[in-house]
Amino acid sequence: MAKATLKTLAEYTGLSVTTVSRALKNGDDVKQPTKDKVKAAADKLGYRPNLSGLGLRTGINYNICAILPVTKPGDMVGDVGILGLIEGLTAGLENTPYNLTVLPLVPGQDPLEPVKYAVENNLAGGVIFNLTQTKDERVTYLNENNIPFVSFGQTEMSLEHPYVDIDNYDIGYRAANYLYERKRKDIRLISSSRIYTYSWHKYYGVKRASMENGGCFEKDKDIIFDTDVVNYREYAKELMAGSNAPDGIICGSEISACGIVAGVQDAGKVIGRDVDIITIETCDLPSFFVPPIPGFRQDLHSIGRKLSKFIVMNIERDGLDPSETQYIEKTTLYNR
Structure with missing residues (x-):
């Protein structure tokens, strides 16, 4: 089956290519019923935006790279919350042009290594990472290289940066x-x-x-x-x-x-x-x-959605005040 395009959606819905494009972008000049019609057609036909072409037009790298720890060989059970976090990250990028790539942080590996790999190989328009340290080299490196990022966890650095954390x-x-x-x-x-x-x-x-x-x-x-x-x-x-x-x-x-x-x-x-x-x-x-x-x-699905929201904000909004993308969430006691 041929890949669905904007033209395919236009022919299917009976709308112009321009209207279809604006509807997918939630344009203010397109009425909500039309947006719903176009998005339903996109779901049915399996339409996905051409990120390479979109990136060339906008100058934005639409790949979000989440660097997350993996278990060491021999572990029977790893971090049971990681899947919920990934699910939240993915859900938070729905209805956006951004894609999620997950890179592993291997036990014993220098945490800066996968960050450098993602940046140097152009895998990331934005980076999400966790297990933050008080003086985290990843924060310094990404800031110096002007790569948008959000950390799952705080640091004690004087450099203000975006983060989402559990209290x-x-x-x-x-x-x-x-x-x-x-x-x-x-x-x-x-x-x-x-x-x-x-x-x-x-x-x-x-x-x-x-x-x-x-x-x-x-x-x-x-x-x-x-x-x-x-x-x-x-x-x-x-x-x-x-x-x-x-x-x-x-x-x-x-x-x-x-x-x-x-x-x-x-x-x-x-x-x-x-x-x-x-x-x-x-x-x-x-x-x-x-x-x-x-x-x-800990609601890691909620945390994942918040991380995705913040990374998109940091990519798309110049001059963003870091305090707008800093969030601490409290946990709920289950008293059994």
Whole structure:
């Protein structure tokens, strides 16, 4: 079947090529019923804009490159939220001329490497990346090369830049308060690597709650960095069997929570009696644990849509104030 073109749509709808083109671009001079008619025809006939020709006419590279981490060989389950994030990124680019390309960030790889690859090979009119660090070289590189970008996560740099983030400070604060309200006094936080900005935001949230509740939470003894854990189940079993077993644990993901729950039970401890566990989640998986545990839900589909919206704004609007493309989203507690 021949590829549908503007001319094909014009013949199918009985409209002029000019009207069809303006309808697809949501032109103000085209009435809504006409727009709906043209878009329905485009969907039915499988019309896709010619991005090469469009790019030549407008001077815009319509490829959006999202650089996302992948699991290392041997991992049974990776980041269960990545698919939701990609779905959101794709949904956010619907009804735009932009296409999404996903490049992997391999474990152990320099995070700047895939960014440079995308830029030097003209794969990206705009770049989206995550796992931000406090002083992130990718921000500096993309800014110096005038490449529009949005980061999923904040930095601590003086350079103002677009970002979308989860309120990890709020997560840490609310999660710790949840445990303190249940009379827990010895809390552990399972956190991502200390190189990431959000891990420190979470720590400061827990620290604040600890101070307000008369607790004692110290980063050197009460944070469990996941880079130091090979097997969460074995780690939790050993932790709970020791003389300094915690009575409250904040898990950083459904995957770590799954191992922690199993290890606590292997140690002969009862969740809800000896220890309370709360997690950060991206799906309903913790509701199937035995027993189910509460979680702070991150809506990564929503985050993906926001990232796509911001990257398009940064590509198409010159002189955009960075504050217009900075957004922090709070999580929702699922109290099981």
